[in-house]
Amino acid sequence: MSRPEDTLPPDLFYNDTEARKYTSSSRIKTIQATMTHRALALLALPTPSLILDIGCGSALSGDILTAVPPDEGGPHTWVGLDISASMLAQALERDAEGDMLLADIGQGVPFRAGTFDAAISISAIQWLCNAESSDVSPEGRLKRFFDGLYASLRRGGKAVCQFYPKNAVQRAMISNAAIKAGFGAGILEDDPGTKNVKVYLVLSVGGGDVTGAVSGMEDVEVQDTRRRERKRGKEGGEKKGSKGWIVRKKAQMEAKGKVVKADSKYTGRRRKTVF
Structure with a gap:
């Protein structure tokens, strides 16, 4: 079975039909909610924060950020970026509460330095490893993204990017690009060694040991890639x-x-x- 990112660029793959199908799928909603809650647990935000949702799609993750109760540090305010106009249209139809921008993260993160307290990304950054033309390289797209993300986060801020690497080479390409941008970085795996494995790149601005964020969790493998x-x-x-x-x-x-x-x-x- 081919991966979506191997067929078309994301702005073409997620057309009106695919965007509606994605947003209405109960299976997708369940998976998205599970991974968003995991990302929030890794961020461990003690107070309401301004969060950047990278590849926000139809705001399934954004709804969860808004709904975090006060005793768990919420509710959070969020801003979303996505390259698919159709996915953003679905978010608007659903009256999502975040501010959303149509943007290609492979061209950078268009915000003033230190704007956000934290960032999440669910099932998005693996798309950066595909180049649509010969004059665009995956390495260049990853560099622009991670450089921009690093700048947009405040000192001490964290980001959690869940992604599906195609292979070990792609996984290393992504984590190395984050480290070169200046992040302290670690890779966490849920359900390692199974077909349901989920990979999370945990990032910290200004260095710091990110592996403390996942200590004590079960069914997790951590690969510390920091410096x-x-x-x-x-x-x-x-x-x-x-x-x-x-x-x-x-x-x-x-x-x-x-x-x-x-x-x-x-x-x-x-x-x-x-x-």
């Missing part, structure tokens, strides 16, 4: 230019099929100044 190279260096006590650092770099180059010089007793040794 991996820096963490490796600290754990090994390796200073740039040291013997350990050089040996590790050479091993990485060999793994890529490159030819490197053999190690010797002079590897990493500082040379004396010659006059």
Whole structure:
């Protein structure tokens, strides 16, 4: 069975017919609600917040954000972005309470720096991995999106993006793009190893250990992807230019099929100044 993002761009795939079908499906509503509640649990917002809903569609997630009771930190105010005019039309027909904009997140996130307290995205960002033309690359679209998202969140803000990666390469492409934008990042999996696996990218502005957000949860696997190279260096006590650092770099180059010089007793040794 082909994936929707492999057939057409999202603004064409979600036409009037598909938008109505998506919005009226009880199965879709149940799945969407479950994943939105999970995202809110990971955000752990203690007070009413301004949330950016990325790929808001017909506002199924937005309805849940608005309905969060005061004893759980709500209700939240939200702003939605979506590339499908038909999906946004469905949201308007349903009298959704958020403000919504027609926008392509692959071109960036069009808000002033520090606007939002948090962000969520349900089943949307995998669409960024598909390029509709030869002059548009998935890497470029992901970079513009994560750079814009990072800027739009306040210092200390968090984002949770649920997505369906096609494979390990696509999953790594997405998480690496978030890390390059400056986020502290971790990947959480619900129901790992099953066909119902759901992947959540948990992001923090200004770094910080995001794995604390999922501690104690059951049926979850966490892959901490935050600043991996820096963490490796600290754990090994390796200073740039040291013997350990050089040996590790050479091993990485060999793994890529490159030819490197053999190690010797002079590897990493500082040379004396010659006059």
